[in-house]
Amino acid sequence: MRIRKLQFALAGIAAHVEHDLPLAVVGTCLRLGIQPDEVEPDCNRINSVLAEADASVRKLLSIDAADPAASTLQHLIDLWSLNAARDAAWKSLQVLWEVRRSHDAYTAASDVLDRSVELVSRALLTPVRARANTM
Numbered sequence: 001m002r003i004r005k006l007q008f009a010l011a012g013i014a015a016h017v018e019h020d021l022p023l024a025v026v027g028t029c030l031r032l033g034i035q036p037d038e039v040e041p042d043c044n045r046i047n048s049v050l051a052e053a054d055a056s057v058r059k060l061l062s063i064d065a066a067d068p069a070a071s072t073l074q075h076l077i078d079l080w081s082l083n084a085a086r087d088a089a090w091k092s093l094q095v096l097w098e099v100r101r102s103h104d105a106y107t108a109a110s111d112v113l114d115r116s117v118e119l120v121s122r123a124l125l126t127p128v129r130a131r132a133n134t135m
Contacts (some may be wrong), residue, residue, distance in 0.1 A: 006077065007077075018116070021093070022089050022092040025039060025043065095099060
């Protein structure tokens, strides 16, 4: 059993999009004295670039259907969606923004975000049989 390079890449992207992005946008908005809606178009502009990169990486997969580990690996890869992650990130950002004035509420929302991203990463990093032919 081992974890593929692609799994590490997806887990890293997931952590960046679902965790780092909401916290960074909230922090940036606070420092600049602007509302998240003011930066939403910029955040959305990158979506097409990220979607193309995601599609390219997934096309590189060469999963051998005869390989017993293939279905497990394919399931893990299909578990995560960039579009769903970006939507979740924006919703997390909105929650963090709404509770920003309450230290306790902000900390609690941030902790929930940490835990949810941890769970996604753990799922993506599930070891699979050694024979799957992928990155």
